[in-house]
Amino acid sequence: MKEVKKQQNQGKGIAIAAMVLGICSVISSIFFFWIGFISLILGIIAIIFSIKGIKIEQGKGMAIAGLVTGIIGTVLGFIYSLIWLLILRNFATLGAG
Numbered sequence: 651m652k653e654v655k656k657q658q659n660q661g662k663g664i665a666i667a668a669m670v671l672g673i674c675s676v677i678s679s680i681f682f683f684w685i686g687f688i689s690l691i692l693g694i695i696a697i698i699f700s701i702k703g704i705k706i707e708q709g710k711g712m713a714i715a716g717l718v719t720g721i722i723g724t725v726l727g728f729i730y731s732l733i734w735l736l737i738l739r740n741f742a743t744l745g746a747g
Contacts, residue, residue, distance in 0.1 A: 665709030668699035668716025675723025679730060686730025689723045696720030 671692050679689035697720040703713030 662703075662709035662712075664699050664706065665703035665711075665713035665716065668696050668703050668720065669712040670716075671696035671699060672716040672719030672723060675727065676719050679723050679726035684730070684734060686727040686734060688727070690727030690731055693720045693722075693724030693727055697724065 675689045675692035675696055678692060679686060682688065696716050700713045700717035700720055703709055703716065
């Protein structure tokens with residue numbers, strides 16, 4: 651019985667962590683768009699934690715919220731990282747010419 655409770659509490663903790671990381675991912679992609687790779691990393695970790703949290707069934711709503719915000723943060727982080735790579739590449743070509 652103790653083992654079941656421990657697994658449920660662990661699942662709830664993972665779901666909470668996924669939700670917090672997903673929210674941080676979205677917030678960092680909005681306010682710190684010039685360093686999009688941070689929201690990219692946070693979003694990927696949130697997705698991984700969300701998948702684990704959904705499988706355990708405890709705190710499933712928070713895990714789904716973490717999954718959604720993690721995906722949004724990952725996509726935004728990828729877009730912002732790509733934009734900054736293109737900007738840096740253009741500055742590098744201007745300096746070389």
